[in-house]
Amino acid sequence: MSTPLPIDVLPTWTRFNNVELDGIQVGQVEGKGLGFVADRDLTTDKGSPTLLKIPRDAVLSAEAVGDYAKVDLKFRQLLEGMGHETPRIAIMLYLMAHYRAPFDGGPGSHKGIASTPWTEYIRFLPRQIPTPTLWTEEERLLLRGTSLEKAVNAKLATLVSEFDHLREIGAGLPFWQSLLFGEDAITVKDWALVDAWYRSRCLELPNAGHSMVPCLDMANHSDAPNAYYEETADGEVVLMLRPESTASCGDEVTISYGAAKSAAEMLFSYGFIDRSTAKEEITLTLNPLASDPLAQAKVHVYGRSPLVRLTRTKGTAAVSWHCPFVYLMCVNEEDGLEFKLLQDNAGGRELRVFWQDEDVTSKIDNFESHVQTHDLHSVFQLRVVSVLQQLVEAQLEQTRSSPIPEQEHDASSRHAGGADYGRIVATLREMEHSLLEEAMASLAEQQAALLLEDDVRVYLGLTEDGPIETPSAQVTNEEPDFS
Numbered sequence: 001m002s003t004p005l006p007i008d009v010l011p012t013w014t015r016f017n018n019v020e021l022d023g024i025q026v027g028q029v030e031g032k033g034l035g036f037v038a039d040r041d042l043t044t045d046k047g048s049p050t051l052l053k054i055p056r057d058a059v060l061s062a063e064a065v066g067d068y069a070k071v072d073l074k075f076r077q078l079l080e081g082m083g084h085e086t087p088r089i090a091i092m093l094y095l096m097a098h099y100r101a102p103f104d105g106g107p108g109s110h111k112g113i114a115s116t117p118w119t120e121y122i123r124f125l126p127r128q129i130p131t132p133t134l135w136t137e138e139e140r141l142l143l144r145g146t147s148l149e150k151a152v153n154a155k156l157a158t159l160v161s162e163f164d165h166l167r168e169i170g171a172g173l174p175f176w177q178s179l180l181f182g183e184d185a186i187t188v189k190d191w192a193l194v195d196a197w198y199r200s201r202c203l204e205l206p207n208a209g210h211s212m213v214p215c216l217d218m219a220n221h222s223d224a225p226n227a228y229y230e231e232t233a234d235g236e237v238v239l240m241l242r243p244e245s246t247a248s249c250g251d252e253v254t255i256s257y258g259a260a261k262s263a264a265e266m267l268f269s270y271g272f273i274d275r276s277t278a279k280e281e282i283t284l285t286l287n288p289l290a291s292d293p294l295a296q297a298k299v300h301v302y303g304r305s306p307l308v309r310l311t312r313t314k315g316t317a318a319v320s321w322h323c324p325f326v327y328l329m330c331v332n333e334e335d336g337l338e339f340k341l342l343q344d345n346a347g348g349r350e351l352r353v354f355w356q357d358e359d360v361t362s363k364i365d366n367f368e369s370h371v372q373t374h375d376l377h378s379v380f381q382l383r384v385v386s387v388l389q390q391l392v393e394a395q396l397e398q399t400r401s402s403p404i405p406e407q408e409h410d411a412s413s414r415h416a417g418g419a420d421y422g423r424i425v426a427t428l429r430e431m432e433h434s435l436l437e438e439a440m441a442s443l444a445e446q447q448a449a450l451l452l453e454d455d456v457r458v459y460l461g462l463t464e465d466g467p468i469e470t471p472s473a474q475v476t477n478e479e480p481d482f483s
């Protein structure tokens, strides 16, 4: 295992690897770990100065991992064995290899894998990261009743199954076999750390795609950032002072991690919540109805976990929702829904879904638009609203019935790195609770409006004023996986 390097060695690493810092240094920042600090007054008087320049060949993208695999046979065998799944898996394997595998000792010695700038750089990365997948079991109890409770458990299960797959592949490759099964073997905890590095430090660059950029990944987030990064036409990555921004010597230089993430996603990916930039959003999982004979077929054609996203527009009380699955969930055979098992040209069989005799399998994400022209559209909407009301109500109930026990808050909420998990989760709870209450109010209004519609009244009349037949939702947050 590579041993950590003190951060004051970083300038040597940057010199050797052609990374240029100008006007900033990496240092400790209160409550955030390492970060960039201006080492002189910075202004944009003569245009935006470049504060950091990272050459293309130090950027760790899926393509760079592929290039490395061409020169390192041991790594190639592992990467190919894993099936080149995604940029995330490729980059994580690379990080894992550089974190845990021995390196070639120079010409003539082939004991380990080939070293790269990342061999040393990885030693600057923190070993303690406040993301919940690295919390202890006791600390994770703090998440009870929030949308992250089951999401984090689901993520941990995914990490275990990825790691099992890695061990299966490694078992057949002598070099990796000893690292994965020998003394002081790589563990699932190492895999979870590598995942947390990836999640909290990866950027999406316009050309290179998902990438880890050494040094730039020392930049912390702010709701009022004074810097931004970009990828140049040559594939270099640069950090620039924002136009009109200044930073006095000693000020922190920050970027924005984006305003598109909810509080839960921020905590999940980075281990902190910035109230002012977090999107007011909650993601819940909709379980299909146990009583619906078509439930399994619906989930099969939908092809993923049915999620509901509730979003409040900043500064307003209006909560909108997004859930492509819910209309499919709320119609049945009497309404014109049908499933057929069709044979394809290669002799395989495929389940297809038909609405009013039209094959809509490939347009399932847009199912609402298919039912819009139906005479009973308002009735379907009413069913949908009812399903969502029950889902939100049940989640609210979970939030209310899972307060953070004081003792737990005191005993386990303070992370060694300084992050107060109890306080962070309290913020998440409060934000989610308020959003769910607004969502309830919003859905009640929608229900009241629908109940005034003629079609709905006629429909209710036809059913002799009996209770509206609305499917009941079952609440879980089983699998939202934000990664």
Ligand SMILES: C[S@@+](CC[C@H](N)C(=O)[O-])C[C@H]1O[C@@H](n2cnc3c(N)ncnc32)[C@H](O)[C@@H]1O
Residues within 6 Å of the ligand: 031, 032, 033, 034, 035, 125, 126, 129, 130, 200, 201, 217, 218, 219, 220, 221, 222, 269, 270, 271, 272, 274
């Ligand atoms: C890309 S890294 C930044 C460098 C990091 N501080 C370090 O010590 O290596 C992202 C991590 O920095 C920390 N961080 C960044 N911005 C923060 C903020 N505004 N408040 C608290 N922690 C922050 C979080 O731990 C996050 O997971």
